[in-house]
Amino acid sequence: MDHPLLNAFWMMLWFFLWIMWLFLLFKIVMDIFRSHDMGGWGKAGWLIFVILLPFLGVLVYLIARGGAMGERDMQEATRREKAMQEYIRETAGSGGGGGSNVDQLTKLADLKARGELTQEEFDRAKEKLLAG
Known part of the structure; x- marks a missing residue:
């Protein structure tokens, strides 16, 4: 029997899963580039793996580096x-x-009050601060 409502449900489910997978793929690609603990060859290898074998690459990346x-x-x-x-x-x-x-x-005023700056040093620092 043909069930159009069930077909629509399955189509929406597969579409949702496809969008989620795309989101995860982009997140993983961004994580590959953001990762500072991998060198250039490691990043290139993961990127090639994720692009050439997308489903397997995403799953393996999540298992290996997802944590x-x-x-x-x-x-x-x-x-x-x-x-x-x-x-x-x-x-x-x-x-x-x-x-x-x-x-x-x-x-500066606090330093002068505590006696760590003389009046002359205070005036010079104040002039320099107000000028620049």
């Missing part, structure tokens, strides 16, 4: 977060507010 994929993702996320925070600090410090100069002047 560390999450760690590499976390390292990349941490690196990006640090870069973003550094960019924000640099941008906010050099923006119109002059917050970094105020902070440095406060530090």
Whole structure:
């Protein structure tokens, strides 16, 4: 008997599995290039294996190196977060507010108050800070 609803279900299931496999394939290719513990020949070998024998290559890669994929993702996320925070600090410090100069002047004043800087050293550092 012909069951069009069941056929539609199977077609959607296979389409979903195909999309998931493509997503996994792209994730693995990105992981190959992101991996710092492999040399160029290792990366080329895995890439050729994954492209020439896609289903087998993806499964073998997941078995061999899948455990560390999450760690590499976390390292990349941490690196990006640090870069973003550094960019924000640099941008906010050099923006119109002059917050970094105020902070440095406060530090200089504290050093002078503790007696670690003489008045002459303080004045020179303050001039240099305000000029540049």
